[in-house]
Amino acid sequence: MSLLSKKEEESGLSSYYNNKTTIIQEARVFNESPISPRKCRALLTRIVYLLYIGETFGTQESTTLFFGTTKLFQHKDSALRQMVYLAIKELATTAEDVIMVTSSIMKDMQPNSEVIYRPNAIRALCRIIDPSMVQGVERFFKAAIVDRTPSISSAALVSSYHLFPVAKDVVRRWANEAQEAVNAKSSSGLFSTGSASSYLGFGSGSNQNNGYQPMPSTSYITQYHALGLLYLIRQQDRMAVTKMIQQLGGGKSGSGSVLKNPMALCMLIRYAAKVMEEDPNVQRQMFEILEGWLRHKSDMVNLEAARAICDMKGVTATQLTRSIAVLQLFLSSPKPTLKFAATRSLASLALTHPASVASCNVDLENLISDPNRSVATYAITTLLKTGNEASVDRLMKQITGFMSEISDEFKVIIVDAIRSLCLKFPTKHVSMLGFLSGVLRDEGGYDFKRAVVEAIFDMIKFIGDCKEQALSHLCEFIEDCEFTKLSVRILHLLGIEGPKAPQPTKYIRFIYNRVVLENATVRAAAVSSLAKFGIGVDDDKLQRSITVLLNRCLDDIDDEVRDRAALYLKALKEPLLAEIYVKDDSVPSLSALEAKLVAYVNEPDAAEQPFDISSVPKVSRAQAAQEAARPSTLDTIGAPSVQKKSATPPPPTAEETRSAYAQQLADVPELSSYGPVLNSSAKPAQLTESETEYQVTCVKHVFQEHVVFQFNVSNTLPDTILEQVSVIMQPSADSGLMEDFIIPIPSLSASTSPGIVYVSFTRDSPEEFATASFQCILKFISKEVDPTTGEPEEEGYEDEYQLEDVELSAGGDYIVPSYANFAAEWDRLRGRSTATETFALSAMESIKAACDSIVEILNMEALGGSQNPTSTSIHTLQLSGLLTGGGGKILVRCRMTFSRGQGVTLELGVRAEKAEACNLVLAAIGG
Template sequence: MSLASKKDEENGLSTYYNNKTTIIQEARVFNDSPISPRKCRALLTRIVYLLYVGETFGTQEATTLFFGTTKLFQHKDSALRQMVYLAIKELASTAEDVIMVTSSIMKDMQPNSEVIYRPNAIRALCRIIDPSMAQGVERFFKAAIVDKNPSISSAALVSAYHLFPAAKDVVKRWVNEAQEAVNAKSSSSFFGSPSNSYLGWGGSSAPANNGYQPIASTSNITQYHALGLLYFIRQQDRMAVTKMIQQLGGGKSGSGTTLKNPMALCMLIRYAAKVIEEDPNVQRQMFDLMEGWLRHKSDMVNLEAARAICEMKGVTPAQLTRAIAVLQLFLSSPKSTLKFSATRTLATLALTHPTSVATCNMDLENLISDSNRSVATYAITTLLKTGNEASVDRLMKQITGFMSEISDEFKVIIVDAIRSLCLKFPAKHASMLSFLSGVLRDEGGYDFKRAVVEAIFDMIKFIGECKEQALSHLCEFIEDCEFTKLSVRILHLLGMEGPKAPQPTKYIRYIYNRVVLENATVRAAAVASLAKFGLNGLDEKLSNSVNVLLRRCLDDVDDEVRDRAAMYLKVYEEPPLATTYVKEDAVFSLSALESQLVSYISDPEAVEKPFDASSIPKVSREQASRDVARPSSLDTIGVPSTSKAVTPPPQTAAETQSAYVQQLADVPEFASYGVVLSSSFKPSQLTEPETEYQVSCVKHIFKEHIVFQFNVSNTIPDTVLEQVSVVMQPAADAGLTEDFIIPYPSLSTANSPGIIYVSFTRENPGEYAMASFQCLLKFVSKEVDPSTGEPEEEGYEDEYQLEETELAVADYVIPSYVTFASEWDRMRGGASATETFSLSSMDSMKAACDSIIEILNMTPLGGTADPQSATVHTLQLSGMVVGGGGKVLVRCRMTFSKAQGVTLELGVRAEQEQACSLVVAAIGG
């Protein structure tokens, strides 16, 4: 009989043997007299197997099986008893009235009962009892936690994890016992005494004294579980966690540590890393502990300490020296796990500290030929990030040799590293493009092919010399591409870049082949791409040929393809339409459009009027497609931002506003305010970074109101701030009237930051109020009782002076993208102004550009020359003024000299006179 047929036969037998209905019918074996331990164990095994593979029992079925199982408690077979505990533990979540077996389970928890029963009984009891009963069994758990047998102690500690979410107050009282378990040095066997049967971690069993020789425990596994429970209990108290780490860490050298179990030490290192992230003030003392753990005798601890140091924020090259030295030693280890861990850590570190990692390059090169291809992948990735331009060609040859031997996941890592290297050394683009085009023809999944295509896209965008060759490679790829999404993206790129190429006609064949051979989605994309070749107006013969091809598409079976072809043919007949529907590079921001539409349909009064799209900001087509498809390539190459904020700002101002709209919609006090016209793109900081209270401000502009949002963080661990509010004092002639303050009820380090709102009414909504506000943080400070973790009943009122915040022009402007040249000409007849300013305080052209962009909060659309080095520069800006102000375009012509600073000629064109005056006043002020 063949192997395949045997497998089929076994699968069929297993399906019948482990059928739920069959098992329920056979459950009558539990009622036999006398009980057959062998049959019962076999049936219980099948029940547990079904539960583990995802099968579910109904409430009645589970209850029947549960109480049938509990009848087996009367039998003394130890192996059967363990199986009973495992079954009832799994059935307890579905069955009813499970609490009735509590007394039977607690009999096996008594200190005089069999040692092999107690751990199983403890695990089962925590699943059976109601949280309100936790106090009644507290003494059993306390005794079990400090038991000399580590299997019993560990079972009690792990069960405490499960009880903690439902009975926090009870479990918190076990802190002394958990501390004793951490400090205890286990000498008995984790697997039980020689006279007892084998006890596995999951509760499975084997016959007693079956030739098994117990192993003396040196693992101290109880410390691992006890440490985890201690952290669970103290995690809301940062000071207590810090003290615990220092006590258990054993000083600078780490040699005097109480913890002997390597896994417990690794967990302690992770807690230390988390404390450093939350409170940078303790970084120095925690760093000394981590350096001590680098010299621990366990490789696991060394690696965890080195990884934690490498991932610390703001770590210096000098602080990395010892950690990198430890990782470098592991690179030559005979163990693949150590080599893999070390290379992966170094590959991550190479993003931020390539120079420091470069000291390991010799060892990493030796790993390129390692038999473990995962290790080789990370080694080559690290070398790509740290190597110099001279080593590129050699590395590319070595990579080519093993690309076919690794999985797609590691191929993606390699391709991302090559993309980064290509933008770092553009002169070497030829060899890297050749490599990427080669792997594009290899077998691979969607994620891998997508990574290669995106890398080629970035080369086209940032390295002009390789554009034509890269487009040719992409054309060849779509001939056999099996992924619709990639074909559509490539066709879109061909439509954007192909007409600008020296010989655009060579791309026509590849695009039209897609119309003939592909599915409807790709055909529609090909029609749109094809039309753009004929609409550039540079070659009349080419336009006529494309026109003929588009007419053939009118007979397509898919309506989307036909509609697109008909639309573009209409554009051919009326050339002015091409400017709006084809050549226009600006499109609506989808996030802003969505939020405006949601507000429109939810307002009964607004739906009676036509939807006004003039106030929706625009972005470039490239930005829109990039936001949908993937993050910016430069963002992926660089280090991701780790800053924390209440509402982290997305990539665009429009997306930021959309996020704030959702947040403000949850506040009932603002329900009558209408649509949010604009929100600050970046919160303004009102405190210094090292102060005990961190406060930032975001401004939201409504039609008749202005709402200030204060994000407040409390960094003092043993203090709770209650009734937290911000008192704002505007100037007398600000034109604003305060409505109300929404305070934050209780603010601790655990729930920081909290949000406070202050609302003002605009006395004249048609004007753009400008004002400075003095801000005062007010609160009631209460100390936290370390024993209970609750704040004291009485506190004292306190206040904290914040920096001033301003309501400025930037708060009324939304950045928006336009095609500057055509829009500037179109607005020639509208409101305009030209002023000259001397910016003597600016020491460079770049500083002047950054300052103007920040003051006006507009989208920079480029200009002439390089602002970093030029003495003459033109900056072009575009935005929209909220409240009916319409579009505003700004052209800044600047000259720079060291003696006089920057001289600025400011040209403004706007749809409304008031918006024009607003922009000029912003620079003049």
């Protein structure tokens, strides 16, 4: 208690001592004469501390403190000067008129000034100056980058990072200096031969830098900063980045590398991995360089190179041999960090190459009892992925022993490993389900419990023998579940799987308990689940019982629960309503519905015609739930750039992409009279190689009477500007299309890429579906950029670039994927337009390849998992879609047989609401 009281007293004292108001009042110490370095340093430390913990100063307060701090430039105390620069750097973002201190800072940046001042002055200057002043201080930064003192060079390089976003053209001119800093073979040290305290300015000799003599440094940290800046400058030019990696890599052995700093080498390895991912053509060269780094003397470099090789796309077992050997060596290291890094990399690799990782199983088993439970967790999850069926029971016992000792984060990793193991060894489902049900009753957060529930869901879906037992475990779990989302998901699953069970009545008690005991959200889900039992089970007695329970829900205090109960009571009496609102598993796509409603209300004659809900594609309820969890609006979809992709946001769905395109087209005045977009390509077509200097992709937009081609053009050359960029399209004969106009890009540089060129065509017969092949040429005026001014030269030259042909296809551009209940819709369309034809797909090497090809050609929704055949000789693919322009539903049934040597024989059956749709599908496959 006395210790606690002492801490509280200290906390209260600190709160008063570091109070913002108190500090502002004490700032008068800056105006004292003579200046007291000790008092000023203490006060500046308190100011910086407040800023670092998130305290904010108002503009007036910051300005007062800032200019009070600048008065301390009169004093020569080295330690005080360092604190002055720290405070200036932090206050500059909120204070006014900070530009006035530039001259004082520039004085400390001079080559003849004290070495200890220059790094701090450089860092402060980059926060003070505005973009228009960068060119004026260019010579100072160039000199500092190549300075022999590492602290000065690093400060200039890091400051260049901060200046790059606001002054790209100026910083790009420092590439030669950055290259020189990378190539520096030796550097001068920072500390003197004397004591560090006297050098930093503490003690009697602080005003004089007596005895300072640079000494050699072996850290080479400047190379790390210089390499980062060099990549920042060259990142738009992939060929330049590739050349830089090859020059600095040191060849196949890696021993001749110019880079001596391990962190710089790790960064170069990441650049090499990024280049390999974007350009498979250089994969072989990059792989040889990465293998050379596996023999580097630094453990950090070895691990980074091994991880990069393991993460390569399409890596083979032979290529992984050396990387796995390096990781296996680290498994027996006495350093916990190396063991942790190696086991984590092997656990990730085991997902795709379990046989290759299996050679490390003996070493991994020795780590199960490792005192570091993080290492033990990764070791055992790797063994679960690579072990055989006989070792499952033994591993499950070992897992149970230490589950209570690890955090939820690592529990999730283990559960995910067991989830994949369930599908690998379905005969071991009893022990694995027992383990999952046991940990479900243990203490844990939402993420952990959700991972366990998802694992049980997968067992129910893919292992039929454990379905009934798994449902019972879930029923017991929701009795005490504290997470509303999980209760709702389990109730939804019970409503789907419960009516199909041999004894469906045993689940009703658990469901109705939720109506009595839970919150409104769970009660509403329980009502829906009860109704599915009444509608899905053909038992009059059970239906009467469900009716009684639902009638009780009519008195609920929540309107959602009452409304659901009323709806389902009505559906129980009328089978047609039950078919529509309960049995039908399809709902309109939320993003597509939103986009079409926006387009509808923006039409001039919207009030005169009803909204056509049949034109909205449908998705399954599971897909709709995923859509609802995503943002409803997206950023404008442009061309892919060569910059690093962000892993944070989820990739947009096809419907979200089309919605974003529709919003983008609505902002183009020339296209405003075209009406709503009927369909847009979900994936841009690549018209150039990935390593070329000009990158072009194409997106096709189909309107009622027009087709618009959107070309996303990227210029990757930083020293060239393209003007009057356009695309000339030459359609094939009798295409049924007539060109309207081209909207070019006035000017395109590397920093403004990508730009968009629009080419519009009129459909001669809107009721027909025109198909054509277009030859495309990129035309532009190329102008060099003056390196001194950053402006393009007055004279340029006309140039053109041949692009890949663009196809306007019969299926993919006029059909929108849409979910449907295939059996019910197929019977409904029996009396409508039908067509059947047989095709020989001799080029197809498997039924799976044929399925993928047909789905891609027709751009339709594969239903019921039929895109993934379970048989290698015979299969039926079921597809559903909507024809653009109000053409109605299209269903396709593809019966396929495969024989080696003859390929795939396809019987294509089509049923649609219009004859044009049948002809379109047949033409797409036949073409």
